[in-house]
Amino acid sequence: MARxxxxxxxxxxxxxxxxxxxxxxxxxxxxxxxxxxxxxxxVLEFPKSDIRDFTEEVHTLVDTGDVYNSTINETLRRDIxxxxxxxxxxxxxxxxxxVDISGKTYNETIYHFNNGVTVYDAxxxx
Numbered sequence: 001m002a003r004x005x006x007x008x009x010x011x012x013x014x015x016x017x018x019x020x021x022x023x024x025x026x027x028x029x030x031x032x033x034x035x036x037x038x039x040x041x042x043v044l045e046f047p048k049s050d051i052r053d054f055t056e057e058v059h060t061l062v063d064t065g066d067v068y069n070s071t072i073n074e075t076l077r078r079d080i081x082x083x084x085x086x087x088x089x090x091x092x093x094x095x096x097x098x099v100d101i102s103g104k105t106y107n108e109t110i111y112h113f114n115n116g117v118t119v120y121d122a123x124x125x126x
Contacts, residue, residue: 010048050088051113051120054080062107067096090115101125 056079058067067073075093084092094111098105106125113120 035066040041047088047090047115047118050090050115054084054092054113055111055122055124058096058109058111062096062109063077088115099125 024067084090
């Protein structure tokens with residue numbers, strides 16, 4: 001009986017294992033790239049600086065007391081709403097009133113921000 005030489009079978013099997021592992025790694029790397037891209041797009045689409053600019057402008061109006069003068073407040077409100085809509089395609093609104101909480105008077109400021117992708121509503125007392 002002749003001796004069987006099976007070295008060639010090992011070479012073919014190792015080549016098959018390497019090919020399968022390369023295919024699996026390519027699939028994992030491809031999925032990781034897609035997940036990273038969609039996460040980055042979500043972060044870039046969130047308008048954090050726009051929301052900060054809007055709330056900071058309203059805080060400035062509250063600090064100066066302009067929101068308590070009805071004629072000045074309406075003029076400023078229309079200006080802020082028009083500027084946000086024209087420059088950033090954003091619908092904004094705010095209201096400020098004084099409330100009494102536990103015997104202390106606070107400014108209750110209600111914000112609304114909507115740019116079609118992100119909706120931000122907040123109520124702040126200070």
